Amino acid sequence: MKKYRIDSSKGIEFGLYSLGDHILNPLTGSRISAQQRIQELVEVSQLAEQAGIDVFGVGESHQKYFASQAHTVILGAIAQATEKIKITSSATVLSVLDPVRVYEDFSTIDLLSDGRAEIVAGRGSRVGAYQLLGVDLQDYEDIFEEKLELLKLINEEERITWQGNYRAPLQNAEILPQPKDGFLPIWRAVGGPPASAIKAGHMGIPMMLTTLGGPAMNFKHSVDAYRQAAENNGFDAQSLPIGTTSLFYVADSNNEALQGMYPHINSGFQAIRGAGYPKQQFAQTTDYRDALMVGSKELIIEKLLYQHELYGMQRFMAQIDFGGVPFDKLMKNIEMIGNDIIPAIKKHTREKGE
C-alpha cells in the first residue's frame, strides 16, 4: 500500500470528486458561468483540505453540460491552492489522450504539489471526447487496454521501448519530468459490472469502482472478481488498493438529505443521460444497504462502515456537486464530512499493527 501512498493505519481515506459538470441549478433555473464553476472547484478543494478530507478529484468530459475539459489545468491550479490534500483525476479519459502526455502532465502536477498527484484512468461513459478528439469508438475496448498498459509501463520503467497499434512506437524513450518519488499512484476506473474489474485485477492495477446506487452487495462481485483476477495473474491482491465512488449528499436528517439532493440528481441525470432518477428508487437510499450515499450523517457513516466490511476498500470518493448543487450546500456538506463523518469512519477502519 505504501507504494500507492496509502497508510492503512490511519483508516479509510475519504475524498471528494467532481466530473466538472456544468448544469443549471434546478431550484433557481439558472446556471453559473463556466468561469465561476471552475473557480469554485479550486475553492472547494481548499475547503476540503481545511476540513481534513484526504483527496480531491476533477474529471474530464468533452461535451455540453461540462466545464472541466482541461482537467489537468484545473488540477494544476488546485496543486498551487492547497498544501496537503491528494490531487487526482476522476477520471482522465485515457482513450482519447496520449499516455506519454498524460504522464508528463501528472508528473508535473506531482512536482508542483510536492508528491500529491494521482491518475484515475477510464474509458469515459460519454461519446463527446471521442467525437471531438477524433478517436474511433469502434476501438473503444482495445485502445483503452493498450493505452493503460503503456501508461503503467511508463510508471514502472525508466526507459521505454514499446510498440502498439494506436500510438507511434517508443525507442528507449525517457519520459520527463519524473514524479517526485519516481512513481505515481495510477488507478483504473471501473464501472459496476465485474468484466472491467477483472481486467483491472488481471493488470495488477488499483481499482476505482463506481457504486452509483442499488444494493451495495451487488458490487461485491466486482471486488471479489478483481482480487481473484489479480491473484490468478501473480499479483498480491492485498497490496492493491481499491477505491469506491458514489454520489453524495449529507444533511441533518434523512428526509432533509433526500429533499436537498433529489432535484439535483434528477435534473442532472435528465441533462446528461436523457432520463431522470426514479423517485421510488431514490427513496430506497435511506436503507443502509443501498450504495447511493444520501442521508443523515449517521446513515452515511453506517453505509460506509457496511461497505468497508463488504469490500475492504482503502478509499471512498464522494461526488457532492452533481446537478448544479450550489456552493453554500457544498460548504455544508464538507463541514459535516470533516466534523462528523471522517472522524467516525477513520476510527472504525484503522488497521492495527501496520
Add this chain to the structure above:
Amino acid sequence: MRIVILSGSIVGTKTKTAMLKTEEIFLQKYPEHDVQLLDLADYQIEYSDGRNYIDYEGDTKYVTETIMKADALIIGTPIFQASIPATLKNIFDLLPIHAFRDKVASIVVTAGTAKHYLMAEQQLKPILSYMKAQIVPTYVFIEEQDFLRKEISNDDIIFRLDRLAEDTVTTFEAYEAIRIKKDEAYGF
C-alpha cells in the same frame, strides 16, 4: 397528455393506414391532448451504436427525443419474418433501457394473415415490459382483408381502435394518479 403514434415500418401501406386512422380517432376523441404521428418512413434514422440517444443528431435525435417526451405511445407494427421489423427494433435499441418508465404503450399490429397472431404477445410485449412500459393488455390485430384501397373497411377494426384509444388514455390517467400519489408520499 402527450400521445405519440408510431408507424414502425418504412415500407408498405397497411401500418401507415392503420396509424393514420388511429391518429384521426385520437384527434377526434381527445382534442385537448397533444397527438403526434411519427411515420418512420419520413425519417432517416441511424442504426443504434450504443451511445445515449441525446448524443445522436438529426432525425435520429428528433424521433428518439419525441418518443422520450411522450406520455403514451401507440406502436404500429407490421409482421416481417414472424417478428417486428428491424426499423422498429432499432428504435428500441436507440433508447435507454428504462425508456418507457411512467409511459403507457399500446399496440396495433398489421399482417397479411393471422398466421403470427401471437407475435405481439411473445415478442413485442416482452421488450416493452423490459423497458418498463405500462402496457395496455388488449391490442388491435388487423389483417390484409380488413383493408380496402388504403382504408380500413372492417367496422370491427374501427370500433376496436376506438376502444384502444380510450384504454390508452384511461390507463395513463390511472397510472398518473398512482404516480402522483406515491410521489407525494415520498416527501422529496
